[in-house]
Amino acid sequence: MPDLPDDVAEAAERLTRLAREAVDESEADAYRRDRDRRLADHGFRARVREEDARDVLVLHPDEWVEDGTIRPDRVEDTDRAEEIPLDGPGDPDDWESVEEHNADLVARVREDHGDVHAENVRAFADFMSNHYARPLDSATGDEIREFLHEYYPRNAWPSDEQRAVVERSLRYAFDAAEKRVPGF
Incomplete structure (x- = not known):
């Protein structure tokens, strides 16, 4: 079969x-x-x-x-x-392929929307890789909220400009992956 x-x-x-x-x-x-x-x-x-x-x-x-x-x-x-x-953690052995996928999405966002959005997407990619070992576009709404409210303010050291557009940056990342953004 x-x-x-x-x-x-x-x-x-x-x-x-x-x-x-x-x-x-x-x-x-x-x-x-x-x-x-x-x-x-x-x-x-x-x-x-x-x-x-x-x-x-x-x-x-x-x-x-x-x-x-x-x-x-x-x-x-x-x-x-x-x-x-x-949801939940992925397979840590897949880190290389996850990173390659995420880096491609960061590059697409940088090309289409600029550095500020790309830096936000890079922070989100790091969060998804390090905490869940999964591609950023596989995130659930709960994982996005965790990123926005816990990880991002403490670990990304965003500028005021980045903070002002972070949600839009995530939408751009999901658009680049041709995936629907989960509610967050």
Whole structure:
């Protein structure tokens, strides 16, 4: 059986995040239905596994499931499943790829919006890398609030000019990543 295409996995992650952030339950259900339909087109299912430190989106082949339960005897290749952290810490071993991704977003913001915004985005990238080992554009609303209210004033040493535009800077970073900004 073929693996899940990257663009479908990315859409499943995006729709899961939108469902989690939705205020209206019918809106959240619509996002989940859209995600499930896209996955079903490729013979996959989604579930969110809740762990102590984080929630993880698990995308796995439909054929592994019988009566709503994954049957271990049906799992031939665990590499066919994908696990995507939705919050909490990422894998510290991925630091290099996370830093490369974040540095690219900082460079794009610098090019499009200037140094002040890029310095804010760099501070946010450092926060996400050091505290969560994840790309900055995977941040949740709670993580953004933690950055703005705790990390930024104490650790970034922002200028008055930076402080005045930090929220806009974060929006520019998410725009550069072509991701929706979580509510914060």
